[in-house]
Amino acid sequence: MSAATTIWQRVEQVAREAEVSADFVLEMLNYRWLVNKYPTWDMPLNCRHQVQDQDDCDIHFVFIEPPEHKEDWERLHVKNVYLMCGECRRIKGDMSFEDWVDEMWRRDQERAQVH
Numbered sequence: 752m753s754a755a756t757t758i759w760q761r762v763e764q765v766a767r768e769a770e771v772s773a774d775f776v777l778e779m780l781n782y783r784w785l786v787n788k789y790p791t792w793d794m795p796l797n798c799r800h801q802v803q804d805q806d807d808c809d810i811h812f813v814f815i816e817p818p819e820h821k822e823d824w825e826r827l828h829v830k831n832v833y834l835m836c837g838e839c840r841r842i843k844g845d846m847s848f849e850d851w852v853d854e855m856w857r858r859d860q861e862r863a864q865v866h
């Protein structure tokens with residue numbers, strides 16, 4: 752699935768859940784930035800991993816601070832969105848974003864010591 756399709760599906764999902772238009776999500780929640788940033792998935796995600804298969808991308812849109820209600824615009828805004836790969840999402844599981852960041856740092860340090 753192309754980057755544009757994946758992002759567009761996400762825009763539509765956010766719009767549906769918040770009961771607003773896709774335009775609102777693109778402009779007021781600044782998802783336009785994502786559309787412009789990722790014309791393809793060539794660039795690494797926030798988690799620094801790169802999408803291996805452009806046609807079968809396993810990308811997760813995670814809210815750093817979970818929205819508390821469907822009109823929690825501050826938290827629904829793209830500034831609160833973090834794009835991570837499938838492996839990072841699996842590691843995160845139910846962890847808070849804060850715990851996941853610490854866990855990833857710990858793993859990186861461990862890996863650095865092995866080599």
Ligand SMILES: [Zn+2]
Nearest residue numbers: 798800836839
């Ligand atoms: Zn990752």
